[in-house]
Amino acid sequence: MLNILYFGDHRHFSTAFHRAKALERIGHKILRYHNPEETLPGYFKSAVMSAINFRSGYRLLQRHVQQDLEQIVQSGIKPDVIWVDNGEFFGKKCLQILKKFNCPIILYSIDDPTGKRDGRRFDSFLAAIKLYDLIAVVRKETEEECKLLGAKQVLRVMRSYDEVAHAPYENAAEIPLNFKSDVAFIGTWMRNENRDEFIKVLIDAGISVSIWGDRWPKSQHFELLKPYYRGSNLGGKDYIAAIQGAKICLGLLSKGNRDLHTTRSMEVPYAGGLLCAERTSEHTALYNDGTEAVFWNDAHECAAICKKLLAGDQLGHIKKAGMKKVRDLKLGNEDICKLILEKGLSNAI
Template structure:
């Protein structure tokens, strides 16, 4: 059993919480801190959060450093420190963490060297060389970090959570408000053209249910609004929306250089039918047409959805996808085991 000092951040707090819980389930003792805990109220406003995001969290560095010093002075003796996503932790923060005299591992699910989020990761990028090991979910991120001098890189796939994303045992348990034909669960993002993609499906006569934040910002929202079911959902509602849909769309973030996403694992695990872009990584994960379905563009996606909805293969594909994702061992427990095994075998 390891004594793990675990730092989650605000952006991925729910997924960070799931990974911390997974570490506990596999037998480790986890002391968990939220990176924003203890920040002055000033930093909680939407405006200041936006400024922090766009400036690489420079303004919060003195406060985060002070908190880390308090933890250091508390006398806690971790065997390993796990930093999840790391956008709040700059170079000086890592220098403080190194004083615990144990390996420090970063798990980076985002794309810090990509272009989508501007300067959001400036603080993190200044600290890359101080981590003993870094786990990433993109080959391009791994290449960039290696060029920046990262000590040890571990390439993993994104993951589902064995507990949080477990399907309902019986279909009748799924609340009727979460049942749909085709669903997309995700945020509207500028320059990602997700709204235009969904418009193609709507024009093809497909009833699309949309869950997520910021969709009112879309210039096409007046057309999308009748299909909009509400803001972002989590917990059992998230599982219900996946399992209760006949088809679940998996849209990638081009700005994040995605070839797969967490949805690629969560949807089949939760009992949904994954309908996603045909990428090299999706093709490696699932057999097309039997374990998941793939498309090249919105028009092919629309035709594929209409064909599936008219046939009787949906339940067969759902069951095959659910079986396959479990054999791949891509749950949080397995991924966390892998990161610790590889990270601690070489971290100094």
């Protein structure tokens, strides 16, 4: 059993928390689960300051985060390993403080810290990159770029579902009617990603699309999309209900983040949904197209596939096959966390 000091990711709180619980399920002890944002002075948490911090690489926060970490060091806890999710708050001096624990420090990121989409957001992390004993990432480009920046050890993994949090309803009849749909998209509206344009093509083709997610009223097409908008981001059993209750679930990538698969690529089949996503090298390596998931090259092909599936009798077969495949691939949090820990401890310190 390892004693783990865990620093959660404030932007992906639920996924970070699920990973911490997965580490406990495989036999380790979380000495402390710490979200660095929670201990910041209140004025740093305003919308204006959050935007400034994001755009400046969290430079203004460094003194406060360093003081916070010093207090944790002085608390007397003795971790065997430190796990950092994302790491955007932690600059070089922060890592030097954590080094006082004299144990391996692992960073895991599902973001694209070496990419260009988020400007200077990851400047503090990039300044500290050489001090991590292992950096686990989910993109080939990120893997290569971290190595070029001097990272000691880089491991590329696939994203993961959570074995407990994303488990489907045992009795599908218990799924509330307000989460039933023909085609569902669960995700945030993002500037310059054209997700609204994509869904508009499906609606224009006569397909009923249910949308859950934040910031959709910002879309220039929101008046058209409004009748299909079912509410803000989902979590917990509501998230599972919307996946399992849909006949088809759309998996849209973030091009700005250089995605070739997303967490939805794993969570949807695991939770009993039918994944309908862009045809990429990683998606086609994961699932057999047409039998375990369905893939498309553009919105018009997606619309044609959805129409065919909704009119046919293959929905249940594909859902069942996709669910079996993602389990066979062992891409749950427990398996991925175990792999990261083994790699991080093998050559550390």
